[in-house]
Amino acid sequence: MIKENEKNLTRRQAFGLAAGAVAGGAALAAPAVAQSSEPVIEWRMVTSWPKNLPGPGMSAQRICDRINMMSNGRMRVRLFAAGELVPAFEVFDAVSSGTAQMGHSAAMYWAGKMPASVFFTTVPFGLLPHEHTAWIDQLGGQQLWDELYAPFGVKPFMGGNTGPTMAGWYRxxxxxxxxxKGRKLRMAGLGGEVMRKLGVTPVNIPASEIFTSLQTHVVDGVEFLGPWSDSALGFQKLVKYYYGPGFNKPNGTGEGIVNAVALEGLPLDLQAVVENACRVEADLALSEANAQNAASLKVLQTEHSVEIREFPEDVLSTLKIKSEEVLDVYTQKDKATRNIYESYIQAKEALSDWSALSLGKNISTRA
Structure with missing residues (x-):
């Protein structure tokens, strides 16, 4: 796994890079460090998000802060927002090469490099957040994720979750x-390919550029996340039709990715700190997204006169048919994609009956 990347970052170099004297850039807040002859380990995290963007941007910052705190000051991770060190869609390459030791992004952005990566964020009409977590933690998903990223010298963790999305803003x-038909829509992932089958032109634009693209009519509509993150980016100032359900992204797993050589160069307790800082964020972010999306949805309706609409049944049913067609073709790209797809579908089938029973409509009103 690591051999391919040793020319970029050897184990000794990784630890030396991490353990160099504190210099160059403001360090994040951390507890006082006990007297020690060991230098503080300095890491950099690059992200695909504007700094402190509600949802994923905040998750990235909390992971950094949590590592700083849990290491008792032995490590400091400095966060670089999208474009500060590398562009939003070059986070994976930066971590793979050792330009940064950590990254925070979404696995679906690496589909051009690894088609199977989309399954580790979400796919149309796919697993819900609790089902996705069960697949990763209990039903073999993490092993497949590790194997997919291993040739690039990258170790992935779940590092946040923005929950189910909306389907987008339309003029x-x-x-x-x-x-x-004929519309140009910002929609990332396989959802965009599904829309293409309906005559839409999908465009993938970094979060920091979506508002301007909508404002200048580069696109006719945009899809990003849910009400909380979307309203923070200001889409409600430009358009008023907000559609759901988010057939394209029923889950929103964010990933914390780590350069494997840098990770293995850490003492075992600090390796555990990095892993658990990501794991905690996966849980916290989802609960936060659920609470904030509910509150933001009301604000959009009452204070900004946004119309919340559902796709008509015939549109939604056609989207489901086209999603199956897209997946049938997409999963033939290579063996890894097919294997991961089969594992994903097996998990969906194993979990669906319990999800339907436990999360049935109107369960809160049952006697």
Whole structure:
């Protein structure tokens, strides 16, 4: 796994890089360090998000802060927002090469490099957040994720979750399938490919550039996350039709990725600190997203006159059919993609009956 990347960052170099004297840039707040002859280990985290963006940007910062605190000051991780050190969609390459020891992003952004990576964020009509976590932790997903990233010298962790998304903001209502034809829509992941089958032109734009693209009519509509993150980016100032459900991203797992050589160069207790800082964030971020999305949805409706709409049934059913067609073709790209898809579907089938029973409609009102 590591051999391919040793030319970029050997174990000794990784530890030396990490353990160099504190210099160059403000260090994040950390507890006082006990008297020790060991130098503080300095890491850099690059992200795909604007700094402190509600949702994923905050998750990235908390992971850094948590490592600083849990290590009792033995480690400091400095966060670089999208574009500060590397562009938003070059986070994986930066971590793989050792330009940064950590990254925070979404696995679906690496589909051009590894088609199977999309499954570790979400796919249309796929696993819900609690089901996705069960797949990763209990049903073999983490092993497959590790194997997929291993040739690049990268170790992945779940490092946040923005929950299910909305399907996007539109300038004009979507009442029929014909209303989608010819539109240019910012939609990342396989959802964009599904929309392409309905005559939409999907465009993948970094979070920091979405508002301007919508404002200048580069795109006719945008899809990003849920009400909390979307309203923070200001989409409600430009358009008023907000559609759901988010068929394209029923889950929102964010990833914390680590350069494998740098990770293995840490003492075992600090390796555990890095892993658990990501794990805690996966849980905290999802609960935060659920609470904040609910509150933000009300604000959008009551204070910004946003119309919350659902896709008509015929549009939604067509989207599901087209999603199956896209996945059938997509999963033939290579053996790894097919194997991961089969594991993903097996998990969905294993979990679906319990999800349907335990999360049935109106369960809170049952006697």
């Amino acid at each position: 004009e209502p979507v009442e029929t399938l014909d209303d989608l």
